[in-house]
Amino acid sequence: MDGESFEGFSQRWKDFPDYILGITHEIWESRGLSTLNHYYADDVVMRFPDAILTGNQTVINGTMATIAEFPDRELLGEDVIWSGNAETGYLSSHRIITTGTHAGHGQFGAPTGKRFTIRVIADCAAKNDTIYDEWLIRDYGGMVRQLGHDPKDFARDMIERQGGPENCVKPFTPDQDIDGGYHGRGNDNAWGERYESILTRLMNKDFDLVAREYDRAVIAELPGSKTAISHREVDAFWLGLRSSFPSATFEIHHRIGREDPMLPPRAAIRWSLTGKHDGWGTFGPPTGAQVHVMGMSHAEFGPFGSSDGTVRREFTLFDEVSIWKQILMQTGG
């Protein structure tokens, strides 16, 4: 297992990815909600772009509300990129495709019968069969669009519904963070370091590296359920994001690289941009609002068309609705 052991978990699971895929299925699709009492720590800390939550009872209630609104929701695990050991704790960056029908009442209003398919990346720290620390991003912008809304309008309505800028649920910002107990930073595999370097340089506005570091047939799956193909479209995505927050601080929080049998070399990075919305870009006219963008990216590399290898697939998520919410809370938009 690449020098990384798998200890402290029920023998039911053959490896750490098997555990992550298995409990996700059990909780959501087999309706083992009560198993969250076992699989999630009592004081688990979960950071979503739209809020920070603690405690497994909160998770159970949130899960129930989502299932009530989307009863046929499926979560299909696309990949598990992981690091760690029994001592530091294991960290799984789990990329999921989730789909469901808007068949019940909930935050999207009366049922519309519309279907959605979006990606989610969940970074979960686990020890002894239990998840105790978590960071999760859903492509909320993609979901909102597929259910017939616009992310900015949806954020505006949400603020109003939750009692205005003063009283509404605050999107996650670093000042609210709580120490959940996982302090790992990932591993030192070369592909993780390579991807960290690519993202760091991109956010340092070195956009011409796209032509060198990405395959010319690259496919990137992006927030808003958008797909970008080619250097041009990948460049447009990263440039559009950076251009909205040109002076923000870019940080890498967690980095994993992996080479596993059958699969291409992969990397998973959790990152953030923190600073002012003071430029024209993906988020419209600059407002000067203070924004925290929580981001996660997965990459697949390949030695194809270039001997050093290039990024051939990329999956990046941030939550557009939570970004708009931060902007609108401060500007009244």
Add this chain to the structure above:
Amino acid sequence: MALQGFDPRWQDLPDYILGVTEDIWENRNIHRLRDWYADDIVVRSPASVVRGNKSVIAATMATLAEWPDRELPGEDVIWCGSDAAGDLYSSHRLMCTATHSRPGAHGASTGKTLRYRILADCACRDDKIYDEWLIRDQGVIALQLGQTPEERARHQIASEGGPENCVQPFTPNNDVTGHYQGTGNGHELGERYGDIITRIMDAELSIIARCYDRAAQLEYPSGVQDMGHKGADRFYMGLCAAVPSASFTIDHAIGMAEDGRPYRASLRWSLTGKHEGWGMFGEPSGANLHIMGIGHAEFCPRGLHREYTLIDEVAIWKQIALHKG
């Protein structure tokens, strides 16, 4: 190490395939088709059988006149054979973008920028491609230009001079035997993929739940992006149901297990038989259909993880329309 009999410029077969594609189409060295395509090459697409590099040059220029900014980035090259034996064979997947800038085979220019996938199988030796099987996603081209594949087929027949004179789609009747006689590399991944598709075509659709990853990402004709067991079932059930008694053959299978690349396979297959069921081609017409398919698959520890399959729906609707008269 350079390929025996090839220009030393090419490092290996993928490099050659990617390189000549870019050089011909994007760098406009169309004349080099005289060097890189054999004089008597046979290019089979579901729409036609074209012989000789002169015809290929003419068709290439006609395409570029209509779509001058066409780009063809290669997504993958799955290959087998050897330069020494003269049986190198590449299955090339590419994602094409092009703007419909000038009038041409697709009518007056629309200014639309299209995106569509191509799967091209080429046999190569001595710096030349000498046998080819190619499928463009004509269904998604039609849809992006505002026509259904069926409408596009009818339009094509009319603009080519009617049923008697129009270009005849590829069927075993007009096939030309080329110089490549291989059937692949006998690799277990090719066999595994071939076995899955053979069972599906034999109506054992339950194989999907056993052999596909439940999060499988699927790219099918007409630009359809689907996923999971239900997604694979939707596509293959629709196809099988349309030609329930057709004979199915795997014509070529390659498997590759390389370091640093996903485990993967490519297949070229044919379905030949009567359109006698309701399925993806609507009301049964009784037409004799020949459906050439190419598929690429990537495997992960949980099964078939990504699949890219193309058939040319316009060419199939054309066969149906020609049968109806």
